[in-house]
Amino acid sequence: MSKLAECYSSTNETKPLIIFIDELDRCRLNFAIEVLEKAKHFFNVDNIIFVLATDKSQLAHSIQAVYGQGLDVNGYLRRFIDFDYLLPTSDNNNFFKNLLQKFSLDQILNNTKPFYMDTVSRDTYLNLSNNLINLYQLTLREQESFSKILNVVLRTHNHLDRSELTLLFFLIILKLKVPDIYKSLNKNSIKNFINRALENLQSHSTVVESKDLKSLPLLESLLLSVSSLNPLSVNTPIVQNYIKKYNLDNDKITVLEKCFLMIKYEEFGTYELLNLKKSIEFSVNFSL
Secondary structure, eight states: OHHHHHHHSSSSSSOEEEEEOOGGGSOOHHHHHHHHHOOOHGSSTTTEEEEEEHHHHHHHHHHHHOOOTSSHHHHHHHOOOSSSOOOOOOHHHHHHHHHHHHTTTHHHHHOOOOOOOOOOOBBBHHHHHHHHHHHHHHHHHHHHHHHHHHHHHHHOOOOOOHHHHHHHHHHHHHEEEEEEHTOSSSSHHHHHHHHHHHHHHHHTTTTTTTGGTHHHHHHHHHHHTTOOOOOOOTTTTHHHHHHHHHHHHHHHHHHHHHHHHHHTTTTOOHHHHHHHHHHHHHTOOOOO
16 A cells, blocks of 8 residues: 555655545444444555544444443544544535526526515525525535526526516425425415415524525515415405414514515416426436
8 A cells, every 4th residue: 555655656755645535424333433443454554644524423423322322432533533624614605606606597597587675675586595595404415406406497497487486496495305395285285285384484484583584575475375366465364364373573564565565466376386396396307
């Protein structure tokens, strides 16, 4: 192994052979420990360096599961690890923004009609997607899955309007995070789906500051409007029941009323919602 490392070096400079072991914490318990302990036999070989990329807390659980809860995990790991580096937490919003740029989805969304929350502040699809990503705490892997589904849907469906895009974002989130609610959406259970989706949305909203949810009243108003044949307002019985059920404050009610006015003349209902789900299901057959 030492001589192999020398083969890759120039005559003037000896460079080490670096072996990366990634996601050790995701392996079967015994296997993770075996890999770590077998790799140790090579730690003292000249010009060989191992880099372990792992969730240290999860790896600790694996070690304790094998050797017992009373084991000093940090002491055990010091037998293998000389230097320990903690990577900084990623910025979710910037990560997703970069994903949109990677797939050129930012260009597609920029060409879509924007929506307005009021006459002063202009909201964007990026803000809405970020709100939902933060609300449902999507991991980086889940954000990648979100962007891949969105990529196929946007490239196979032309002229999705702002209402369809808003609900599309939400349906993809449900598919990734709350699949049982997502699967319940069908032509025979629209009202049940709407009630469960709104309840789930409210349950997540309670743990996030209201200032971080400025885009969500539009989503709520759309969900409430899906099964209604007529335009809604805050005085409509279905909306009044919603306000009372979740004890919405006056500020939230005012924003909801503006949203109802904004979508008043948009044609959107059960048929379009079911078609969005079909589009999402169609997308899983592709990888772009």
